[in-house]
Amino acid sequence: xxxxxxxxxxxxxxxxxxxxxxxxxxxxxxxxxxxxxxxxxxxxxxxxxxxxxxxxxxxxxxxxxxxxxxxxxxxxxxxxxxxxxxxxxxxxxxxxxxxxxxxxxxxxxxxxxxxxxxxxxxxxxxxxxxxxxxxxxxxxxxxxxxxxxxxxxxxxxxxxxxxxxxxxxxxxxxxxxxxxxxxxxxxxxxxxxxxxxxxxxxxxxxxxxxxxxxxxxxxxxxxxxxxxxxxxxxxxxxxxxxxxxxxxxxxxxxxxxxxxxxxxxxxxxxxxxxxxxxxxxxxxxxxxxxxxxxxxxxxxxxxxxxxxxxxxxx
Amino acid sequence: xxxxxxxxxxxxxxxxxxxxxxxxxxxxxxxxxxxxxxxxxxxxxxxxxxxxxxxxxxxxxxxxxxxxxxxxxxxxxxxxxxxxxxxxxxxxxxxxxxxxxxxxxxxxxxxxxxxxxxxxxxxxxxxxxxxxxxxxxxxxxxxxxxxxxxxxxxxxxxxxxxxxxxxxxxxxxxxxxxxxxxxxxxxxxxxxxxxxxxxxxxxxxxxxxxxxxxxxxxxxxxxxxxxxxxxxxxxxxxxxxxxxxxxxxxxxxxxxxxxxxxxxxxxxxxxxxxxxxxxxxxxxxxxxxxxxxxxxxxxxxxxxxxxxxxxxxxxxxxxxxxxxx
Amino acid sequence: xxxxxxxxxxxxxxxxxxxxxxxxxxxxxxxxxxxxxxxxxxxxxxxxxxxxxxxxxxxxxxxxxxxxxxxxxxxxxxxxxxxxxxxxxxxxxxxxxxxxxxxxxxxxxxxxxxxxxxxxxxxxxxxxxxxxxxxxxxxxxxxxxxxxxxxxxxxxxxxxxxxxxxxxxxxxxxxxxxxxxxxxxxxxxxxxxxxxxxxxxxxxxxxxxxxxxxxxxxxxxxxxxxxxxxxxxxxxxxxxxxxxxxxx
Numbered sequence: 001x002x003x004x005x006x007x008x009x010x011x012x013x014x015x016x017x018x019x020x021x022x023x024x025x026x027x028x029x030x031x032x033x034x035x036x037x038x039x040x041x042x043x044x045x046x047x048x049x050x051x052x053x054x055x056x057x058x059x060x061x062x063x064x065x066x067x068x069x070x071x072x073x074x075x076x077x078x079x080x081x082x083x084x085x086x087x088x089x090x091x092x093x094x095x096x097x098x099x100x101x102x103x104x105x106x107x108x109x110x111x112x113x114x115x116x117x118x119x120x121x122x123x124x125x126x127x128x129x130x131x132x133x134x135x136x137x138x139x140x141x142x143x144x145x146x147x148x149x150x151x152x153x154x155x156x157x158x159x160x161x162x163x164x165x166x167x168x169x170x171x172x173x174x175x176x177x178x179x180x181x182x183x184x185x186x187x188x189x190x191x192x193x194x195x196x197x198x199x200x201x202x203x204x205x206x207x208x209x210x211x212x213x214x215x216x217x218x219x220x221x222x223x224x225x226x227x228x229x230x231x232x233x234x235x236x237x238x239x240x241x242x243x244x245x246x247x248x249x250x251x252x253x254x255x256x257x258x259x260x261x262x263x264x265x266x267x268x269x270x271x272x273x274x275x276x277x278x279x280x281x282x283x284x285x286x287x288x289x290x291x292x293x294x295x296x297x298x299x300x301x302x303x304x305x306x307x308x309x310x311x312x313x314x
Numbered sequence: 315x316x317x318x319x320x321x322x323x324x325x326x327x328x329x330x331x332x333x334x335x336x337x338x339x340x341x342x343x344x345x346x347x348x349x350x351x352x353x354x355x356x357x358x359x360x361x362x363x364x365x366x367x368x369x370x371x372x373x374x375x376x377x378x379x380x381x382x383x384x385x386x387x388x389x390x391x392x393x394x395x396x397x398x399x400x401x402x403x404x405x406x407x408x409x410x411x412x413x414x415x416x417x418x419x420x421x422x423x424x425x426x427x428x429x430x431x432x433x434x435x436x437x438x439x440x441x442x443x444x445x446x447x448x449x450x451x452x453x454x455x456x457x458x459x460x461x462x463x464x465x466x467x468x469x470x471x472x473x474x475x476x477x478x479x480x481x482x483x484x485x486x487x488x489x490x491x492x493x494x495x496x497x498x499x500x501x502x503x504x505x506x507x508x509x510x511x512x513x514x515x516x517x518x519x520x521x522x523x524x525x526x527x528x529x530x531x532x533x534x535x536x537x538x539x540x541x542x543x544x545x546x547x548x549x550x551x552x553x554x555x556x557x558x559x560x561x562x563x564x565x566x567x568x569x570x571x572x573x574x575x576x577x578x579x580x581x582x583x584x585x586x587x588x589x590x591x592x593x594x595x596x597x598x599x600x601x602x603x604x605x606x607x608x609x610x611x612x613x614x615x616x617x618x619x620x621x622x623x624x625x626x627x628x629x630x631x632x633x634x635x636x637x638x639x
Numbered sequence: 640x641x642x643x644x645x646x647x648x649x650x651x652x653x654x655x656x657x658x659x660x661x662x663x664x665x666x667x668x669x670x671x672x673x674x675x676x677x678x679x680x681x682x683x684x685x686x687x688x689x690x691x692x693x694x695x696x697x698x699x700x701x702x703x704x705x706x707x708x709x710x711x712x713x714x715x716x717x718x719x720x721x722x723x724x725x726x727x728x729x730x731x732x733x734x735x736x737x738x739x740x741x742x743x744x745x746x747x748x749x750x751x752x753x754x755x756x757x758x759x760x761x762x763x764x765x766x767x768x769x770x771x772x773x774x775x776x777x778x779x780x781x782x783x784x785x786x787x788x789x790x791x792x793x794x795x796x797x798x799x800x801x802x803x804x805x806x807x808x809x810x811x812x813x814x815x816x817x818x819x820x821x822x823x824x825x826x827x828x829x830x831x832x833x834x835x836x837x838x839x840x841x842x843x844x845x846x847x848x849x850x851x852x853x854x855x856x857x858x859x860x861x862x863x864x865x866x867x868x869x870x871x872x873x874x875x876x877x878x879x880x881x882x883x884x885x886x887x
Binding site for chain 2: 021050053054055056058073074075076077078080082084085086087088089090091092093097098101102104105106107108110111112114115116117118119146151153154156185
């Protein structure tokens with residue numbers, strides 16, 4: 001691995017005539033990192049992933065996977081499993097045949113293919129269908145097969161383009177479980193998805209694209225906190241009403257914009273300070289003697305950040 | 315730098331000292347692999363530890379991967395009904411010859427000298443030039459477009475293989491499949507002629523087979539290349555182009571100029587393959603100028619056919635290599 | 640896969656090695672040949688009674704359909720009637736195959752059946768067509784040949800002049816003639832009297848030649864080679880279609 005960077009895209013640009021699909025995309029995914037690629041429809045996420053995986057040639061810029069230029073496609077993709085642009089397996093084949101073919105392309109022998117296939121098919125809950133022809137499968141089942149195919153060669157890097165789209169809720173949950181398991185194996189994941197909760201659940205970092213450009217990139221928590229201008233709203237539920245003195249004291253604390261009653265036993269605190277200052281406010285509420293039952297934080301979410309950034313731009 | 319997986323030695327049945335604890339995620343009971351020697355119905359023996367080992371694999375050579383694509387395409391052919399329909403077409407040769415021998419004898423009315431074994435074989439392969447265009451178009455004309463239409467190309471191309479392996483592996487399968495059908499037709503024709511003749515002209519038969527082989531190469535490369543440039547793919551267009559349009563244009567040009575050099579083109583390889591056996595007519599558009607073809611330089615026809623094949627394959631490969639997905 | 644690949648390559652090598660690129664050597668030859676551009680047509684007729692009368696040469700009740708046998712018998716039975724003892728051996732309803740030699744492919748063959756009590760005209764469509772003798776000399780594409788016909792007699796035993804037309808001028812083949820062919824085919828020639836003359840069915844030649852070919856390779860071998868290549872390819876097809884054992 002080149003300096004611990006699994007995927008690196010530098011100044012990636014793709015134009016189609018006068019239309020620029022992506023422009024100067026810079027992306028770095030470290031080894032072991034789970035990165036989400038998010039953005040509105042038509043932002044350039046798929047184009048970026050296609051350029052990274054060699055499905056299309058960028059107009060300019062470079063892509064390296066594990067330090068290998070993507071132009072040397074065979075070796076760059078040797079330890080990569082990917083699902084890009086809703087691929088379909090051969091309808092006349094069975095999952096076993098698809099996985100056998102994939103395994104052979106990755107240099108696996110028959111025994112390894114059989115054992116790994118059992119493993120991945122069980123993970124995607126398709127082992128019992130291994131001998132059935134794919135033409136009879138639903139869309140969700142075919143997607144599972146394609147995911148199994150990507151995971152078969154035990155890749156170090158996994159690149160997925162909306163892996164849970166088209167799956168039922170159970171399928172989505174199971175797919176996320178499979179991807180979660182990869183964390184323990186020190187795998188690298190780059191996933192493009194519309195489902196922000198998926199990004200929150202799986203990814204430690206995100207890159208946000210809009211109009212073909214990167215508008216934000218980095219750690220999820222830091223980005224969320226940094227981009228939300230209006231701060232957060234803390235709702236504190238107590239056993240007994242909070243006194244006015246306590247409210248006044250809290251209002252004067254650093255980072256607190258306002259603190260007021262909402263109902264008898266609920267206090268609403270508008271806060272835009274640092275995490276440490278928030279901890280102080282929380283401690284103050286606990287020490288108020290009103291008996292804190294619960295604290296709820298609203299506003300500092302990935303969703304709100306996404307909405308804000310895709311509306312106003314960065 | 316890649317490490318071979320350490321589980322390569324589990325072809326030898328191994329019995330672990332203690333059965334590993336059942337996995338929490340496993341719902342079905344742990345199979346008795348120590349007794350059966352296989353890990354979870356896979357047919358190969360391994361322990362759980364070996365099965366879940368963090369293995370790293372290394373890809374094989376370009377040639378190996380090309381052959382894998384070849385085998386996958388052959389598997390696709392084995393599931394196509396057209397493969398068996400075309401095979402049956404070749405099987406009709408002895409069936410018609412044995413059940414309706416008079417039909418074959420009628421060839422003599424078309425100027426065939428059926429007193430000779432090779433001309434009888436040529437008569438039995440009367441429709442070879444037409445079939446050359448039809449079969450190669452059916453087998454090769456839609457190979458590549460169907461990959462993109464059915465989106466199976468998006469499964470293939472991201473894999474760690476070059477587009478050259480993908481392109482040439484599929485072409486090779488199409489060529490070999492067509493060759494198999496035509497070799498079957500030749501064996502049927504020669505075997506049918508055995509009823510009346512024991513001996514043949516070996517050099518003529520060899521030339522005829524070589525001409526057909528190069529014809530299969532050229533026709534399939536043309537159909538394959540045309541398919542690379544079309545979205546939906548077509549069996550009819552390459553067939554019409556190679557079997558009718560170009561031959562008829564050549565016939566018109568030759569008759570106007572009285573120069574038959576253009577008959578060296580691969581579109582006339584089928585006619586040449588039968589003409590070298592002594593056929594005076596063929597079931598194709600090119601039969602009109604069969605009598606004017608110069609079959610003394612079949613080596614030149616073969617070379618031109620091979621060059622044609624290479625040219626169209628190169629064109630198709632450039633198209634696929636640059637294709638944006 | 641490697642085992643199969645080896646086997647497949649071995650088959651192909653065998654095919655290439657066994658297919659001789661040897662040209663069939665045609666040496667100077669002098670000999671005799673019978674040549675005919677006649678056809679033997681045949682038609683089946685259900686014999687009822689009486690005598691079958693034909694105007695052309697024919698043969699009847701042939702159990703073998705060998706072209707030459709039929710042709711020879713046609714020549715020997717020119718009168719066109721069934722001998723009485725043969726007709727006595729025929730049972731009513733028995734199928735009789737009538738052969739007749741002709742220059743032209745006739746579709747309708749008029750047959751007259753004459754019995755003691757009546758004459759009936761019947762017609763049968765021509766059935767099988769066979770050509771008893773090759774009408775020329777086989778020449779491979781690119782081969783040069785020479786020929787000199789030293790004697791030519793027709794089936795009547797009369798001398799025949801053989802010639803080829805060159806630029807509209809007849810060239811007598813009693814002198815050595817040289818030629819070559821761009822395509823594989825037959826070297827044929829004209830005769831005087833012409834082949835369409837009445838009763839002319841063949842000519843017997845004595846000649847001296849070079850460049851004419853006779854087949855010498857084993858047809859069975861070539862059929863086997865092509866079959867082997869076919870089987871190898873279809874073995875690959877079958878192997879590729881096999882499913883992994885763990886999928887069952």
